[in-house]
Amino acid sequence: MTKQKNNLDITVLIPTYNRAEILRETLEAMCKVERDGLTAEFVIIDNNSVDNTKEVVESFGIRLPIRYLFESRPGKNCALNKALDEVKLREIVVFTDDDVTPRSDWLKQIIASCRRNPKCAVGGGKVIKIWPPGKEPEWLQFAKTTCGLRIHDVGCKEMLYPDNNYPVGTNLWIKKYLFEEGLRFNESIGPSPTKRAMGSETSLLIKLRLEGHLMVYCPDNVVHHNLQEWLSTPKGIRYRAYTMGRGQAKINFLFNPDLHNSPDLKYCLRRVGALGFACLRLLIANISFLQAKRIGRSIEPISDIAFNLTMLKGNSLNHK
Numbered sequence: 001m002t003k004q005k006n007n008l009d010i011t012v013l014i015p016t017y018n019r020a021e022i023l024r025e026t027l028e029a030m031c032k033v034e035r036d037g038l039t040a041e042f043v044i045i046d047n048n049s050v051d052n053t054k055e056v057v058e059s060f061g062i063r064l065p066i067r068y069l070f071e072s073r074p075g076k077n078c079a080l081n082k083a084l085d086e087v088k089l090r091e092i093v094v095f096t097d098d099d100v101t102p103r104s105d106w107l108k109q110i111i112a113s114c115r116r117n118p119k120c121a122v123g124g125g126k127v128i129k130i131w132p133p134g135k136e137p138e139w140l141q142f143a144k145t146t147c148g149l150r151i152h153d154v155g156c157k158e159m160l161y162p163d164n165n166y167p168v169g170t171n172l173w174i175k176k177y178l179f180e181e182g183l184r185f186n187e188s189i190g191p192s193p194t195k196r197a198m199g200s201e202t203s204l205l206i207k208l209r210l211e212g213h214l215m216v217y218c219p220d221n222v223v224h225h226n227l228q229e230w231l232s233t234p235k236g237i238r239y240r241a242y243t244m245g246r247g248q249a250k251i252n253f254l255f256n257p258d259l260h261n262s263p264d265l266k267y268c269l270r271r272v273g274a275l276g277f278a279c280l281r282l283l284i285a286n287i288s289f290l291q292a293k294r295i296g297r298s299i300e301p302i303s304d305i306a307f308n309l310t311m312l313k314g315n316s317l318n319h320k
Contacts, residue, residue, distance in 0.1 A: 008038070008091055008092060008111050008114055008115065009038060009039040009040065009090035009091055009092070010038060010039070010040040010041075010090055010091075010092045010093075010094055010107055010110065010111070010173075011040070011041050011043060011087060011089045011090045011092070011093050011094065011176075012030075012040060012041070012042045012043065012094045012095075012096065012107075013043050013045065013080060013083050013084075013087075013093065013094065013095050013096075014026070014042065014043070014044050014045070014096055014097065014098055015044075015045045015047055015076050015079035015080055015097075015098070016044060016045070016046060016047065016049065016053060016098040017046075017047040017048070017049055017076075017079075017191075018049045018050060018051050018053070019049075019051075019053075019098055019099070020049070020051045020052045020053045020055075020056045021056075022098060022099050022226075022228070023044070023053060023056055023057070023098045023099075024056045024059075025099075025101075025226070026097075026098050026099060026100055026101070027042075027044075027056070027057070027060045027064065027066075029100070029101040029102060030042060030064060030102070031060070031063050031064055032104055033102055033104055033105075033106050033107055034104050034105055034107065034108055035107060037108075038107060038108070038111055039065075039090065040065060040090075040107055041065045041066070041067060041087075041090065042064050042065060042066045042067070043066075043067045043069060043083050043087055044057045044066065044067070044068055044069070044098075045069045045070075045071055045079040045080065045082055045083050046068065046069065046070045046071070046079075047071050047073075047074065047075070047076065047078070047079040048070075048071065048072045048073070048074060054068055054070075067087070069082055069083055069086065069087070073187075075187055075190060075191070076190045076191040076200050077185035077186060077187045077189065077190040077200055078187050080095070080185050080200075081184050081185055081187065084179050084184060084185075089176045089179060089180075090176065091175065091176050092110060092111070092114060092173050092174075092175060092176070093173065093174050093175070093176055093179065094107070094110060094172070094173045095169055095172040095173070095174070095201065096169075096170055096171060096172075096223060097169070097170050097225065099225065099226045099227075099228065100170060100171075100223050100224060100225055100226065101130075101223070101224040101226060102171075102222070102223045102224070103222040103223070103224075105220075106125075106221060106222065106223060109125065109218060109220045109221040109222075110123065110125075110173050110218070110221055112218075112220075113125075113158065113216060113218040113220075113221060114173075114175075116158070117158075117214075117216045119214055120160075120213075120214040120215060120216040121174065121175045121177075121178055121208065121213040121214060121215075122167065122172070122173070122174050122175075122205065122208055122213055122214070122215040122216070123167065123172075123173045123215065123216045123217070123218060123221075124152075124161070124166070124167020124168060124171055124172050124173070124215070124216075124217055124218070124221070125167075125171045125217065125218045125219065125220070125221025125222060125223065126151070126152060126153050126171070126219055126220075126221065126222045126223070127151065127152035127168055127170045127171050127222075127223050127224075127225050128151050128222065128223070128224045128225065129149055129150065129151055129224075129225050129227055130224050130225065130226045130227060131227050131232060132226075132227065132228070132229045132232060137232045137237075137292070138292035139234075139237070139291075139292040139293070139295035139296035140296065141292075141296065142292060142293045142295070142296025142297050143295075143296035143297070143299050143300070144297075144299070144300045145241075145299055145300050145303065146299070147198070147237070147240045147241055147244040147299065147303065148168065148198070148244070149227065149231065149237075149240075152168045152170075152171070153219070154217040154219070155217070155219065156219055157219065158216065158217065158218050158219065158220075159216070159217055160214060160215065160216055160217070161215040161216070161217050166201075166202060166205040166206070166209075166215065167201070167205065167215060167217070168201070169200055169201035170223055170225050171221065171222075171223040172201060174208075178208070178213070183204070183208075185200065185201075185203075185204055186203050186204065186254065188250060189203050189247055189250050189251065189254075190247075196243045196246075197243055197246040197247035197250050197310075198240070198243045198244045198246070198247035198248075199244075199247030199248065199250065199251050202247075202251060203250075203251050203254055206251065206255060207255075210255075234291070234295050237295065237299060238295070238298060238299070238302055241298075241299045241300075241302040241303045241306070242302055242303065242305070242306040243306070244303050244306070245302070245303035245304060245305065245306030245307035245308075245310070246306045246307070246309075246310050248303070248307050249306070249307045249308075249310035249311045250310065252307075252311070253311075259311075268312065271308050271311050271312045272308075272312070274304070274308045275304075275305060275308040275309065275312070278301045278304035278305045278308060279301070279305060281300070281301035281304070282298055282301035282302060282305065284297075285297035285298040285301055286298060
């Protein structure tokens with residue numbers, strides 16, 4: 001039993017950038033997570049912040065088994081790779097964000113799911129979105145896509161993730177041996193101060209699924225994601241929609257090597273046509289007296305515009 005427990009100890013990785021006070025709230029929540037019977041280390045990767053992030057992390061040194069790392073290269077995936085390269089990882093590597101409130105049994109549910117599913121190398125759980133100031137914005141009811149801002153809930157029973165469905169980076173675990181084999185995040189994708197492109201964890205998870213690794217969903221593994229106020233604004237959600245489309249294009253290039261070749265005229269015309277159609281849909285979406293309807297209906301065409309613009313640039317992996 002002692003050997004089994006030790007084999008299922010946990011490293012929690014939390015990247016952060018210029019959100020010291022938000023991080024403080026998250027670390028307060030981590031102090032309330034049950035750790036009896038398991039060994040866990042919380043690693044905070046400061047991605048070149050200029051605020052008091054380091055001081056906030058150090059203030060929790062007595063209350064949490066915590067470690068501070070600094071990564072000057074911009075980008076969430078650069079920060080995560082820094083930790084994967086330098087930290088002595090435990091058997092289960094857990095990924096989450098700096099603006100979450102996990103349920104008190106969060107880590108114990110991860111351990112329990114790993115023990116029930118020893119053949120699964122990857123797992124995830126439920127993510128409940130908490131909107132400021134406590135309720136969803138009105139435009140959500142008009143949106144065909146919400147860019148990952150709805151609840152992540154695959155079902156009420158533990159199960160393998162269905163095709164085209166993956167864990168989300170707010171509540172994700174991966175077994176250490178995959179990183180020992182050289183697995184790393186693609187640094188041209190993901191949140192970054194400039195030219196942001198969503199899809200940080202998705203590209204890595206697609207790769208793992210293509211290699212045949214099983215992914216399990218545990219509904220009792222719950223994290224509340226405290227969305228920031230800017231996301232509820234028209235500018236914020238439209239920006240996120242654009243970065244989502246840009247990220248989807250980058251992932252498309254990553255897993256379709258044929259797209260790296262010089263595009264022919266037919267390909268370019270098809271992309272220009274799709275771009276024009278997306279612009280027309282955006283124009284139509286803005287024909288409404290209700291601001292909420294204009295915002296909600298504009299999200300999908302904005303994402304499509306970003307997708308097709310990025311595809312037209314050629315090999316997007318060279319456009320960081």
